[in-house]
Amino acid sequence: MMNEREFDKIFALMEASFPESERRTYAGQKELLTDPHYRFITETDNNNQIEAFLAAWEFPLFRFVEHIAVDPIMRGSGIGGKIMATYIEESKKPILLEVEYPDTELAQRRIGFYERLGFRLNPFDYVQPPLQKGQDDLPLKIMSYPQLLTDGEFALYREILYSNVYKVKG
Numbered sequence: 064m065m066n067e068r069e070f071d072k073i074f075a076l077m078e079a080s081f082p083e084s085e086r087r088t089y090a091g092q093k094e095l096l097t098d099p100h101y102r103f104i105t106e107t108d109n110n111n112q113i114e115a116f117l118a119a120w121e122f123p124l125f126r127f128v129e130h131i132a133v134d135p136i137m138r139g140s141g142i143g144g145k146i147m148a149t150y151i152e153e154s155k156k157p158i159l160l161e162v163e164y165p166d167t168e169l170a171q172r173r174i175g176f177y178e179r180l181g182f183r184l185n186p187f188d189y190v191q192p193p194l195q196k197g198q199d200d201l202p203l204k205i206m207s208y209p210q211l212l213t214d215g216e217f218a219l220y221r222e223i224l225y226s227n228v229y230k231v232k233g
Contacts, residue, residue: 065096065103072113073103080132084201087194100227106146115142117150122223126150128160129228147180151208158182158208159220161191165204174206182206187217192229 065073070093077086086092095101100122106115114137118130128150133143151158160177162184163170174184185207190200205217212220225231 076132117146125157161203182208183211192231
């Protein structure tokens with residue numbers, strides 16, 4: 064089980080890496096530690112300090128990478144690609160993740176990062192339900208590994224994400 068200090072470091076990294084609309088509150092995030100589908104994978108330096116993490120949901124049909132973040136001082140070092148590549152290698156199931164629409168340079172770079180790892184950008188319309196009270200739906204795109212999803216897979220996987228990750232009805 065993750066200790067308080069490790070969790071606090073991960074949450075601080077989350078805050079540094081994601082806008083409020085793409086993360087939970089501290090309490091909401093902490094609550095997930097008790098969910099059997101949810102797990103953190105961390106990358107630490109020689110002093111056992113967390114440099115990067117990947118937060119994922121493990122479902123029977125697929126895996127969902129909800130967050131991946133690298134300590135701002137370590138960005139560009141290849142550590143994010145490494146943690147992701149390791150996760151992909153150990154995966155026997157399709158992997159999904161959400162990305163912003165490719166309408167900014169940063170979003171395009173992010174999509175390119177995942178494409179180099181073998182992810183494909185799906186054409187489907189998709190919204191991320193709010194992670195905190197009072198927020199709006201967030202229009203995003205789904206990327207999948209190793210191939211594009213069929214209409215049926217997309218509908219089924221979205222239903223699983225909505226009910227388990229976001230706790231809403233599709």
